[in-house]
Amino acid sequence: MSTTASPTGLADPDELDLRLPVSYLADGHSVRSWLLTTDHKRIAILYAITITVFFFIGGAAATLVRLELATPEADVLRADTYNKLFTLHGVVMVWFFLIPSIPNTLGNFLVPLMIGARDVAFPKLNLISWYLNVGGGSLAVAALLLGGVDTGWTFYVPYSTVFSNTWVSLTVLGVFTTGFSSIATGVNFIATIHLLRAPGMTWFRLPLFVWAMYTTSLMFVLATPVLAVTLLLVVAERTFGLPIFDPARGGDPILFQHLFWFYSHPAVYIMVLPAMGVVSELITCFARRKVFGYTFMVYALVAIAVIGFFTWGHHMFTSGMSPYAALVFSFLSFVVAVPSAIKVFNWTGTLYRGQVGFESPMLYALGFVGLFTLGGLTGLFLASIPVDVHVQDTYFVVAHFHYIMVGASVSAYFGGLHFWWPKITGRTYPETWARFAAILMFFGFNLTFFPQFIAGYLGMPRRYHVYPPEFQIWNVLSSAGAAVLAVAYLMPLGYLTWSLLFGDRATNNPWDASGLEWRTTSPPPRQNFFGSPRVQGGPYNYHPEGVAPVHDQPRLPSRGSLT
Ligand code: HEM
Ligand SMILES: [Cu+2]
Numbered sequence: 359m360s361t362t363a364s365p366t367g368l369a370d371p372d373e374l375d376l377r378l379p380v381s382y383l384a385d386g387h388s389v390r391s392w393l394l395t396t397d398h399k400r401i402a403i404l405y406a407i408t409i410t411v412f413f414f415i416g417g418a419a420a421t422l423v424r425l426e427l428a429t430p431e432a433d434v435l436r437a438d439t440y441n442k443l444f445t446l447h448g449v450v451m452v453w454f455f456l457i458p459s460i461p462n463t464l465g466n467f468l469v470p471l472m473i474g475a476r477d478v479a480f481p482k483l484n485l486i487s488w489y490l491n492v493g494g495g496s497l498a499v500a501a502l503l504l505g506g507v508d509t510g511w512t513f514y515v516p517y518s519t520v521f522s523n524t525w526v527s528l529t530v531l532g533v534f535t536t537g538f539s540s541i542a543t544g545v546n547f548i549a550t551i552h553l554l555r556a557p558g559m560t561w562f563r564l565p566l567f568v569w570a571m572y573t574t575s576l577m578f579v580l581a582t583p584v585l586a587v588t589l590l591l592v593v594a595e596r597t598f599g600l601p602i603f604d605p606a607r608g609g610d611p612i613l614f615q616h617l618f619w620f621y622s623h624p625a626v627y628i629m630v631l632p633a634m635g636v637v638s639e640l641i642t643c644f645a646r647r648k649v650f651g652y653t654f655m656v657y658a659l660v661a662i663a664v665i666g667f668f669t670w671g672h673h674m675f676t677s678g679m680s681p682y683a684a685l686v687f688s689f690l691s692f693v694v695a696v697p698s699a700i701k702v703f704n705w706t707g708t709l710y711r712g713q714v715g716f717e718s719p720m721l722y723a724l725g726f727v728g729l730f731t732l733g734g735l736t737g738l739f740l741a742s743i744p745v746d747v748h749v750q751d752t753y754f755v756v757a758h759f760h761y762i763m764v765g766a767s768v769s770a771y772f773g774g775l776h777f778w779w780p781k782i783t784g785r786t787y788p789e790t791w792a793r794f795a796a797i798l799m800f801f802g803f804n805l806t807f808f809p810q811f812i813a814g815y816l817g818m819p820r821r822y823h824v825y826p827p828e829f830q831i832w833n834v835l836s837s838a839g840a841a842v843l844a845v846a847y848l849m850p851l852g853y854l855t856w857s858l859l860f861g862d863r864a865t866n867n868p869w870d871a872s873g874l875e876w877r878t879t880s881p882p883p884r885q886n887f888f889g890s891p892r893v894q895g896g897p898y899n900y901h902p903e904g905v906a907p908v909h910d911q912p913r914l915p916s917r918g919s920l921t
Contacts, residue, residue: 474556570635
């Protein structure tokens with residue numbers, strides 16, 4: 359066995375004696391070794407388990423909501439149960455699934471590996487962050503078991519503080535607690551990326567995924583405290599009767615909306631920037647090309663993160679705000695679309711003349727680009743004040759944000775999960791099933807949400823459990839799509855579990871990818887690398903321009919396939 363260091367400072371993992379118990383997964387099997395771990399890779403897995411649970415809780419609520427909406431009458435749920443279900447769905451999906459999804463699972467696993475570090479800067483804080491997340495989530499689930507909440511995920515006042523007699527405070531405290539988990543993760547990633555980069559890993563050699571994590575972390579740290587304070591004010595008004603938002607006692611309900619959206623608009627970018635990071639990695643790998651316009655991609659991420667802080671007012675065009683303020687918010691919302699468009703353009707540029715392969719992670723990535731574009735373009739409709747006045751609070755808005763949050767972000771999460779699965783688990787999964795699930799998810803998604811644009815444009819309001827019969831056709835299509843989507847989401851649960859138990863051993867670099875994370879074993883050892891990595895070039899070292907790419911060996915194994 360030779361462990362002589364190569365120019366990269368790393369031993370070739372293929373030459374190592376793999377019978378040694380080097381994998382982080384083999385580094386202790388007790389429950390304690392998992393619950394008290396400070397290994398960023400194990401913490402990533404802990405997060406993956408919790409967000410999967412939340413995803414299916416949120417999904418169950420959505421299924422009931424869609425079931426009720428299949429007919430115009432109230433036949434499955436009473437009005438108040440319906441309100442509690444869509445609130446549960448939104449609260450769980452936004453706060454406990456989507457916000458932590460990519461950063462805390464893939465981000466935790468990959469950031470140290472991608473920059474050549476042994477762990478994050480503050481490993482214990484990383485573990486604490488997981489406990490805060492589970493703690494917050496449990497408070498919210500407790501609220502659900504005790505009878506639920508009916509305010510919607512936005513907790514608008516004065517309804518949430520003065521009128522609702524449901525479990526608002528407990529839920530809000532759950533979200534508050536989870537906020538600290540976001541802040542801890544943000545601080546940790548910022549410190550890690552600043553301090554622990556391997557020699558030679560300069561800022562402009564960072565993979566775009568790391569840049570996405572960096573910009574997301576800045577938003578975590580800057581925006582989340584505002585939400586925390588706002589939520590405490592809600593509890594203060596509800597519990598101690600402090601007149602903060604209640605107009606009857608001199609409070610200002612619009613103040614709540616400003617504070618809430620000052621966090622929650624940046625939060626939508628917290629949900630989408632990590633997805634952009636994942637997709638950049640996938641597209642360059644499966645197009646076998648250097649990412650087109652790397653520096654522009656970096657500046658676009660930074661621009662979105664910065665401008666994203668100044669557009670929150672577009673959620674409040676109909677709240678009676680000054681028309682001058684509305685104009686400024688409208689303008690800035692158009693401005694934020696520019697860096698988003700740059701990214702779409704550069705992904706397309708990367709594909710152009712690439713040697714594109716259609717492996718399952720790439721199917722998700724391509725789905726992302728299309729769905730993100732549709733979501734972004736309809737965002738521009740909404741940013742235009744006269745159109746927004748017409749479609750505000752209709753299914754058009756519901757469709758817009760689902761295209762971005764589900765069509766784009768969730769697709770990217772699944773794409774990333776498949777791409778790095780062999781690295782994370784050391785196993786391969788059945789590629790045919792994975793491709794089928796990706797395609798089914800794309801069709802199910804569009805069938806669910808495209809009709810909502812039409813229903814919304816025709817005037818169907820959101821958050822009602824009954825509706826005029828002329829909207830039924832769109833709702834039936836949407837509910838049918840939801841059934842397809844449910845099957846598509848359950849499939850990876852099945853075949854990925856199968857792969858854990860019966861999948862073949864994965865090689866160290868099954869996709870022939872260029873990142874540092876592929877220069878170690880699958881799964882990596884506790885200390886990540888054999889040797890100390892040194893970085894000598896940019897992140898996307900695929901074939902140089904003009905040289906024909908070689909596809910001499912099939913990339914993800916069909917060995918281990920169920921078919
Ligand atoms: C291309 C840039 C985007 C623009 C110009 C844009 C514009 C808008 C506007 C104007 C609204 C308010 C509609 C209304 O309430 O009447 C809105 C709602 C929303 N957007 Fe976007 N958006 C963009 C991207 C995103 C992204 C990236 C996400 C999420 C990852 C997102 C998630 C949402 C959500 C969750 C809502 C609805 C909030 C609610 O009322 O519950 N948007 N968008
Ligand atoms: Cu917004």
